[in-house]
Amino acid sequence: MARAITASRKSSPATGRQMTGAQALVEALRREGVEILFGHPGGASLPIYDALYDARDVRHILVRHEQVAAHAAVGYARASGRVGVCTATSGPGATNLVTGITDAMMDSVPIVAITGQVPRPVIGNDAFQEADVTGITMPITKYNMLVMRAADIPRAVRTAFYLARTGRPGPVLVDIPRDVSQELCEPDLTVEPQVPGYRPVLDGNPNQIAEAARALSEAQRPIVYAGGGIISSGATPELTALVERTGIPVTLTLMGKGAMDETHPRCLGMLGMHGSAYANWAINSADVILAVGVRFDDRVTGRLKDFAPHARIIHIDIDPAEIGKNKPAHIPIVGDAKRVLAALVPQVRPPQIEAWWKQIEEWRERYPFRYRQRDGRISHQYVCDLLNRLTGGRAIVATDVGQHQMWMAQWYRCREPRTFITSGGLGAMGFGFPAAMGAKFARPDRQVIAVVGDGGFMMTLQDLITAVEHRLGLPIIILNNNALGMVRQWQSFFYRGRLSASLLRNPDFARLAEVFGARGIRVERPEEVEPALQAALATEDTPCVVDILCDPEENCLPMIPSGQSVAEMILDG
C-alpha cells in the first residue's frame, strides 16, 4: 500500500520552551512514561517521526502493517498492565488500526492510538490519504479527538492516557493534522485533563455490599463468575482471599483466565460455550452468583432466559451500564472489583456448602476434559496439555482465534493474572502473533508463547520479520489442521457437513520462517511434538515457528451451541 511522502518543511529546533507540535507530543508521551510505541510511518505522520528520531528513550517499533501495531499495543497492555501505544499515518494507515482498536474496546484494554491527519486547510476536501478517522472510530473508542492546535497536544495526550486507563479501561484515539504537528507552540506540559462528565465510581455502596455478603453467607449453592475486570483492577488477591475464606467455587470467563490460580482446587476453570461441563452445570444450578468484572456475554450465557434460572445475582462492575444490560442483577454493585471485594470479603460468613461441593466433585469426576489420540495423528489437545505441563502454566500465552484458542483455554491452566492474552469479545483472527510480540516487548524477562492456528497466523505473519529484527525469543506454535477449524466444525455440526470455504492450502510454515530469518520446525508425528516444543521453548534471541500438523478431523468439545442452554450441551463428537 502506498505511503506517499509529500514535501515537509524541516521542523525548527526547539528554542527555549518553544517546540513543534510533534515535539510536544513526544514530550507528553515521555511524561506518561511511554517507553515503546508500535507503528508505521507515512506522509501525515512525518513530523511525528522526525521528532521521534531524537527521542532515544521513546522506542519506536516499526511493524509491517498497522493492524499489527494495534494488536501489539493490546498485547503490551495486557501483559504489563500499562497503556499500550500505537501510531499510524492518516487515511489507510489509520483505517488499518481499526480491527485492533475494536479488539481493545471489546476487551476493555487501555491503549492510545495516535494517528496523523491531513493538514487543517484540506480537512474535509477529500485530500490525498484523508479519512474521517474520528468519525470512523467513534463507536470503537472510549473517546477520540481531533487536535486542531499544537498547544492543545499535551492536554489531549494527558486526557487520552487518563481515560484509557481509568474506570473501565479502553482505547482512545488522538488524531493530529500534519500542520499541527509542525506548528510551533509554547506548550504547557503540566495541564490536567478536563473531563467534567467523566467520574468513575470506585467504591461500592456499603449497603449493597452488606446485602451481597448476607446473600453469600446464607447461600447453599453459591458460585463466583469471574471475568477480565478482576485482572484489570488487580483484584486477584481479594478474589483468592474470598475463596480461601469461604470455599465458594469459582468459574472463569475466557477474559478471566488468570484471575485466579486455575490449579486451585476451588477453581472450576472456564465456563461458557466451550467451558467445562462441570463449570456450566455448577453455574446453572447455583442459588447465588457473584458476578465480578463480567458482562454476561452470549458466549457465556447462551440463551439468556435459561442461564442460571434459579440464582440471585450479585453483579459487581465498574461500568454501571453493564449491570442489568443482559441479565437483571438482584444486588447491583457499581465499583472497582478490587475495592468492592476488599470490602466484601471480611463480611462474608463461610456458607454451609459441603453438599454443594459433593455435587460439584461428582460432576468434575464424570465430565472432565478429555481427548483421544487417534493412531499416528497429533491431537491438538495433547499439544495444549503438553505446553501446560512444560511451562507449569507460568508462561505468558497469547492465542489467536478459533479451535486452538478454545483448546488452550481448556487445557492451559494459568497460575497468575496477565498470562493469557486472547481476543475475547471481538474474536479477531490475526491477533495472536502480534499480541505475543507486544507481550514480549512488555515482559522480556518472561517466557512468552504464541499459540496460533494456520488460518489466523496467515493473516499477520508478515511481521515475523519484526520479531526477527528485534531478536525476540518467541516460540510460535501453530496448531495446523489445514482448515479454518471452528468454521469447519460449525459447518459439520450445523450446515450438514457442507464445508464451504473452510479448508486451507498452506505454505510450509517452517521453511517460511527460515526465509524470514527465524527458526522453523515442522512436526508430523506425535512423538516429535515434545522435543520440538522443548527446542522452541529453549530458543533464544529469535522467533521459532513450530508447525504442528494436527488431526484434521478433531472438534472442540464440549460445546453449547450458539443461543442454547447447558441442557443442549454436546459432550462427545
Added chain:
Amino acid sequence: MAEGTHAATISVLVQNAPGVLVRVAGLIRRRGVNIHSLSVGPTEDPSVSRMTIVVDTAPDRTEQFAKQLRKLVEVLRATAIDGLPTVDRELALVKVNVTPGTRLEIMEIANVFRASVVDLTDRTMTLEVTGRGEKVDAFIELLKKYGIREMARTGQVTLVRGAQAT
C-alpha cells in the same frame, strides 16, 4: 412504532463541544433504535446544552439507554424521565392554503389552539403553535383539509416539574 415499544423521553446534558451531537445520535443508531425526535439548545450555562431525545424503545430498555449515554465522556447527565411529572413543549410552524372563504375559519381554529398567525398572503397563512405533542398533532389534523403546504416541528423539549432536576 415497533411492537412492544413506546416513546421514551431521555434528557441529556452535554458539554458544548464539536461532535457531541454525532456521538449521542450515533450511540442510539448503533442500537438499531429509531429517534422519534431530538432537540438541542443551550441551557442557563452557555457551556452546557440540553438534548431532549424521544426514542422508540421497550419500556425496560430506557434506563439502559440513559446508562449508555452517561458513558460518553461529554455527557454530564442523562435521565430517563419516563413516569415523572413533566412539562413538555413542542413548537410547529404550519403553512396552510387559504382562500377568502376559509381565512376566518382557520383563524377560529387558531384561536382555540392559541396559535398565532405569523405570516399571511392572499393564498397562504403561516401559523405558530406551541404545546404538548398531542395538541400540535390535533391542530395539524384540523388544518389538513385546507391543504398544508409546508410544516416544521421542533421536536419535544421537556423539564421535570417542581424542584427536582431533569
